[in-house]
Amino acid sequence: MKLQVSRKNYGKILHITDTHLFSDEEGCLLGINSNKSFLSVIDEIKKSKKKFDLIVATGDFVQDGSQKAYARFAEQIIKFNTPCVWLAGNHDNYTFMQDVFAHYQLADNKIVLFGDKWLIVLLNSQVVGHAHGFLPESELTFLQHALLQHADRHALVFLHHHPIQSGCHWLDQHTLKNSEALEKIIQRYTQIKAVGWGHIHQQQDHRWHHCLAFSTPSTCFQFKPACYDFQLSNDDAPGWREITLHLDGSLTTEVYRLANNPFAPDLSQNGY
Structure with missing residues (x-):
């Protein structure tokens, strides 16, 4: 199924990722109450009074695997009254996501026709039971088919796992394992203008061949860069x-963070 988002001139997307929510309101991960940090992010976005045409959520919605935690996410997102598309991260239960998000009318669309000029494609890089990612042949074929079918549109691609090395040795053991396959498609199809992901709990901005490539911070804890x-x-x-x-195939993007951050991680932790 395809989602159509009507825009005449330019359009704005809100990218949220790695919320790691709990069913328990007081659930904490690495010293941070991820439910409360998520609510703080949502509140600050709302206070900005900015209008978005689409929300893209790129995985690791919950930490405890519960349907209630997925509902926590959905209950906040529907308040924006904005279409939201989503994909699974390594911590997610895809069946629970489908069931809960369908109840809140969060569309299970992996293709978005954004205005008259843009195509957005969401890819599933989840490998069940593993932290690393992989794009099976079906996903790579799906991407290429979408690009060919909409060859007159500029494309923006999202996935959960990072296809470019993060610079953190421990994190790069959990990268997209067949990133070279995605890279070949990017090199072949110059209509791809950008690729975005989550997973690494860091902001990174790259130039990958002819397109932008970026990661978005988590709504809870962040990993220290270059470790x-x-x-x-x-x-x-x-x-x-x-x-x-923008209509001409360009895009501009900026990361925002909580201005007054009350959430301090437990720096003594050595994994999760």
Whole structure:
């Protein structure tokens, strides 16, 4: 199924990722109450009074695997009264996601026709039971078919796992394992203007051949950049990314974070 988002000039996307919610209101992960940090992010976005045409959520919605935690996410997102598309991360139960999100009318669409000029494609890189990602042949074929079918549109691709090395040795053991297959498609189809992901709990911005490539911060804890072993960041607040798509195929994007961050991770932790 395809979702159509009507826009005449430019359009704005809100990218949220790695919320790691719990059914228990007081559930904490690595010292942070992820339910409360998520609510703080949502509140700050709402206070900005910005209007979005689409919300893209790229996985790791919950930490405890519960349907109630998925409902927590959906209950907040529907308040935006904005279409939301989503994909699974390595922590997610896809069946629970489908069941709960369908109840809240969060569409299970992996193709979005955004205005007259843009195509958005969501890819499932989840490998059940593993932290790393992989795009099976079916997903790669799906992407190429969408690009060919909508060859007159500029394309923006989302997935959960990072296809570009993060610079953190421990994180890069859990990368997209067949990133070279995605890279070949990017090189072949110049209509792809950008690729976005979550998973690494960091902001990164790259130039990947002819397109932009970026990761978006988590709404809870952040991983410290450029570390060999697991380390949390005490400097980077929970955040989100805003993306503006222009008619000429260009896009502008910026990361925002909580201005007054009350959430401090437990820096003594060495994994999760």
